[in-house]
Structure formats: structure tokens, C-alpha cells
Amino acid sequence: MTIYQISVFIENKQGRLTEIVKTLSTNGIDIRALSVADTTDFGILRIIVNDPEAAIKVLKAEGVTVSKTQVIGVSFDDKTGALTNVLELLSNAGISVEYAYAFITHSKNNASVILRVEQVEEAIKVLTDAGVSLIDTIE
Amino acid sequence: MFFQKEIETMPRADLEKLQLERLKESVKRASNVPVYKKKFEEAGITPDDIKSLDDLKKFPFTYKADFRDNYPFGMYAVPMKDIVRVHASSGTTGKPTVVGYTKNDIDMWSDLVARVAVAAGVTNEDVVHVAFGYGLFTGAFGLHYANEKIGATVVPMSSGNTEKQLMLLQDFGATVLVATPTYALYLSEVAKEKGIVDKLKLKIGLFGAEGCSAGMREQIERNFGIIATDNYGMSELIGPGVSGECKFRCGLHIAEDHFIAEIIDPATGEVLPAGEEGELVITSLTKEALPVIRYRTGDITSLNYDVCECGRTHVRMAKVRGRSDDMLIIKGVNVFPSQIEGVLMNINHISPHYMLEVRRENFSDSLTVIVELIDEKLLERFQELDALRNEIRAKLRTVLGIDAKIKLVSPNTVERFQGKAKRVIDLRDKD
Numbered sequence A: 001m002t003i004y005q006i007s008v009f010i011e012n013k014q015g016r017l018t019e020i021v022k023t024l025s026t027n028g029i030d031i032r033a034l035s036v037a038d039t040t041d042f043g044i045l046r047i048i049v050n051d052p053e054a055a056i057k058v059l060k061a062e063g064v065t066v067s068k069t070q071v072i073g074v075s076f077d078d079k080t081g082a083l084t085n086v087l088e089l090l091s092n093a094g095i096s097v098e099y100a101y102a103f104i105t106h107s108k109n110n111a112s113v114i115l116r117v118e119q120v121e122e123a124i125k126v127l128t129d130a131g132v133s134l135i136d137t138i139e
Numbered sequence B: 001m002f003f004q005k006e007i008e009t010m011p012r013a014d015l016e017k018l019q020l021e022r023l024k025e026s027v028k029r030a031s032n033v034p035v036y037k038k039k040f041e042e043a044g045i046t047p048d049d050i051k052s053l054d055d056l057k058k059f060p061f062t063y064k065a066d067f068r069d070n071y072p073f074g075m076y077a078v079p080m081k082d083i084v085r086v087h088a089s090s091g092t093t094g095k096p097t098v099v100g101y102t103k104n105d106i107d108m109w110s111d112l113v114a115r116v117a118v119a120a121g122v123t124n125e126d127v128v129h130v131a132f133g134y135g136l137f138t139g140a141f142g143l144h145y146a147n148e149k150i151g152a153t154v155v156p157m158s159s160g161n162t163e164k165q166l167m168l169l170q171d172f173g174a175t176v177l178v179a180t181p182t183y184a185l186y187l188s189e190v191a192k193e194k195g196i197v198d199k200l201k202l203k204i205g206l207f208g209a210e211g212c213s214a215g216m217r218e219q220i221e222r223n224f225g226i227i228a229t230d231n232y233g234m235s236e237l238i239g240p241g242v243s244g245e246c247k248f249r250c251g252l253h254i255a256e257d258h259f260i261a262e263i264i265d266p267a268t269g270e271v272l273p274a275g276e277e278g279e280l281v282i283t284s285l286t287k288e289a290l291p292v293i294r295y296r297t298g299d300i301t302s303l304n305y306d307v308c309e310c311g312r313t314h315v316r317m318a319k320v321r322g323r324s325d326d327m328l329i330i331k332g333v334n335v336f337p338s339q340i341e342g343v344l345m346n347i348n349h350i351s352p353h354y355m356l357e358v359r360r361e362n363f364s365d366s367l368t369v370i371v372e373l374i375d376e377k378l379l380e381r382f383q384e385l386d387a388l389r390n391e392i393r394a395k396l397r398t399v400l401g402i403d404a405k406i407k408l409v410s411p412n413t414v415e416r417f418q419g420k421a422k423r424v425i426d427l428r429d430k431d
Helices: A016-026 A052-061 A082-092 A120-129 B012-030 B034-042 B053-058 B064-069 B103-120 B138-150 B162-171 B181-193 B214-224 B337-344 B376-380 B382-400
Strands: A003-011 A031-038 A042-049 A066-077 A097-103 A110-117 A133-135 B085-088 B098-101 B127-130 B153-155 B176-179 B204-207 B227-234 B239-245 B252-254 B259-264 B278-284 B295-301 B328-330 B333-335 B350-361 B364-373 B404-409 B424-426
Touching: A003 A016, A003 A052, A003 A110, A003 B376, A003 B404, A016 A031, A016 A042, A016 A052, A031 A097, A031 A110, A042 A052, A042 A097, A042 B382, A042 B404, A052 A066, A066 A082, A066 A120, A066 B376, A082 A110, A082 A120, A110 A120, A120 A133, B012 B053, B012 B278, B053 B259, B085 B138, B098 B103, B103 B138, B103 B204, B103 B227, B103 B239, B127 B138, B127 B162, B138 B153, B138 B176, B138 B239, B162 B181, B176 B181, B181 B204, B181 B214, B204 B214, B214 B227, B214 B337, B214 B350, B227 B252, B328 B350, B328 B364, B333 B337, B337 B350, B337 B364, B337 B382, B364 B382, B376 B382, B382 B404
Parallel strands: B127 B153, B127 B176, B176 B204, B204 B227, B350 B424, B364 B404
Antiparallel strands: A003 A042, A003 A066, A031 A042, A066 A110, A066 A133, A097 A110, B085 B098, B227 B239, B239 B252, B259 B278, B278 B295, B328 B333, B350 B364
């Protein structure tokens, strides 16, 4: 029930993000979700891809600093209050979300979000017990 | 272990007697050189005025500029037919500093470097891999002939081509590595990466040609599983071998039978009492081709005249803290790159390679320290990267007294140097 996110260290240099994304695409790796956090001189790119192992391998070969983390993908009805419900379940269980970002799906009625929490197993239990559907594979 | 025990452990009184005798001869030889003759006349002093070692301080200083002004052979005290070798400094701008040697000079020089190598533990059973660049630079030849004199097997590898260096270190079973500390560090990292450290027989490192912080040396020692000693010298003085560490590594013994060392205040030129830190000034006692009288080395150190645990009586100079001309003045504060290196070597999550950038923005100096982030685990949380930057900034502020910007970059993006490292980019004088 967990999926892997890849974090990439990006120097604040023109064209650096392009280079990274291009390395992935030329190796046939598909990005499904993406988030960039940045300061004035560096950023961290967080991505969900169809083949995390391959992505790490090609990026490392380019000398990029990369790491892999377990995250949770949550899928819910695309309507007001749905995300609130999910986040409340977690906060009631004492689990705090460190960061979150949206995930692309091809369904019209569903919305998906990637959540990064410290207690992954516990969070999965809380959400599944409450009937929230989790994403377990990235096609 | 000693190469010339009797000289290296000579009681100070005997040593000073020998120095005085030799100093008179050396000053006499120097006064044959027009530039010295003129300097002595202007100071109203002659070689006969030397009655005691203390009289040396009446003589004027010699500067690197004297070598440049008398390029190429104007500093020689003997006719060209007596010169058997020429070397030149790796000067990065303008004309190089040219030096020369008689046959006796070469022989004496080999003795000096041999003392340093033997003090580090080199014997005739060692295989010595010389990764200094061969050429006009004194380092490679100095170490080459000294180790031959000891009877060791010398491999004149020269610099560059890291793959081949590692192959031959392995295949020839080198036990001693001669290199700049920066290149030794790089070689050790590549060897570790390739998993071949266990196949190497290295046990001693003889590093020189540039400064090396204690932290950097420890890192090389750890990576390679060796013991490294420092040696010191410069082409104007003779090359490497002017001083070197013994196995106790508590300062570099200066070959006092061939050189007199003084420490001066670089601003006033006044001789400072033993133990105080200042600029090292060296006078040669036996050099024939190129006597140097009170040469301003530009290196900041201090002297310790206590007899060393190893039995050597020759004065010990502290590890050079910096060069007076490497010294950066940032916001009015004196900053030695070696101080910055000392801080960086003790910080986790970054590689030992770094660059320093000095700029002037809005009429104020700024220092940027560029370091490579090598620990991918820190990518998990932004706070951890910020914490790392703050840690580096705080530690630098404690040591330097000024604030620096810390720029994290990807691994292997900071330049690796095969010769002397050039880690400072000063952009202040450029418009």
C-alpha cells in the first residue's frame, strides 16, 4: 500500500530542472506527480514515477544526489470536503503530514494526493480502516 | 629513524657554531651577486660585519620580486658552467621564478629530502610512487633523487591519469605515495569507490607543495590506511626538504645546518621572539648557485626550539597557517583559506572538496563557500538542509569572525585539482 517518492537535489542553476526531467524522459520514465520546493540557491524536486528503481539508477549515473522515500497515495471523490476528511483522520490519530502534493489521475471523478508522514504503517491502517482508498501501484 | 643522525641531533651550541661559520661564507657568496651587492651597500653593511648570528637581522630582506626583476639567471652567484640544473616555480601569472643548482647543491638537496623521507619511515625496501608533476617544478625531482639516494625503488609516475595511477600503484606494489594532499585525497576517494584499497600496499604518504589541514590529512590517512607526514619548502629556498615532520608529527624540523630561520612581523619586519607567530624568513648557509639572504617566504608560522621527542635538535616550525599573500581580507578581517578548510573537514554530509568565492556587492565584501552535498538522506526534509547550512555558517563565524554564504551543490561539481589547488575566486577587482 505504499508507493515510493524520489527526492532530487537541484542546484539553482538555469536549465538544471530541465536536465533532470530530460534524463528521465529519455530513459522512458514517466513522471506522475511532481512538487518542487526551493530556497534562493537550491531546491528539492519530489516526484512519483512509474519505475522508481530505474529513475534512481539513471539519475545517480548523472551524478545527481537522489533519495527514495515511502509515501502514501490517497484517492478520494473529487468533491468539497473530501481532503478535509482524510487529513482529519490522520490528525485525530496523532499523525502529522509533513508535506502533500497533487497526483495526476485520468479519472474524472477522483482526485489523488501524495502524503508524506513519519508513521507510514500507522497512517495506512488509519486510512484503510476508515474506508479511504489508497493507491498501491503506479502504472 | 635518521638519515644523517649526527647532524640531525647535533647539540644546539655546536649547531650555532656551524651556522655562524657558514653564514659568513654564504653572505660573502651572495655579495658577488649584483642585486645583493647593491642591497648590502644601501644598508651600509658588509659580510665582515657578521660577528654573531644576531647580526643577521641587520641585513635587508630578499623578496620574490627580486627573482622576477632579475629573470632569468640574475640571482646566480656562480658562472653558468657551474650550474647543472634549472628549476622554476609554478607561477600562475607573468614570468616564472627561476632557480639554479650546482652539483653540490643537488647533492645537498637530496640529503635534505632524504632526511624528511627517512624520518617518515622510508627505507631501501620501499617502492615510492611519485605523483607530483615532473618538469620545472622542484617537487617531483626533489623527492625522486632523495628516495633513490635512500635506495628505495622510485616510480616516476608524474601527475594526471588517475585510472593509470591506481593501476600502477596496485601492480607495482607501491608502499609510499608522493603527491599533493588534494590529489592524494582524490586518488583515495576513487580507490575507495572502486573497492581496491585492500589491494594497495601503501603505508606512508609524503605530501607537499601545498598546505594541508589536519582534517584533510586524517581523511586521506583513513581512506588509504596510511601515515602521512608533511614537508615544507619552496623553489627559491631549494625546493622540498627545507623542513619536514618526524614520526611524532609535532612540527616540521628545519634543516638548520643549511638554513637559518627567523620569524618576523610581516608589517614592520621586526624579528619576533621564539614561539611567536609571524612570517618565516629563511637564509641559506651552504647553497652555491643561489644563496638567499633573509628571504621572505610569505608563510605564517612559529618556531619551537625545544629538543623533540625523536632526538632531533633542529628547530621545529608549526604547520604553516597560511600565506601572507593567500590571506584574504574580507570586511577588514584576515581570513586564511586553511582556516575554512579546517572547519569544513569536520562537518558531516559534505564532501572534502570546496571553493571560496569573494565578491563585492553594494560596497561590501561577501564570502561564499561552495560545498558538495553528498548525503542524500538530508533530502527528506528541507529543515535538514537548512540546518546543515546553518551549522557550517555558525562554525565558520566562530572561527573567522565573519558571516559567509553557504552554497550547496551536487557531488562532483567542484573542481578536483591534480596539482596545487586553486580554491579561491576573488571577483572583487573585476568591474
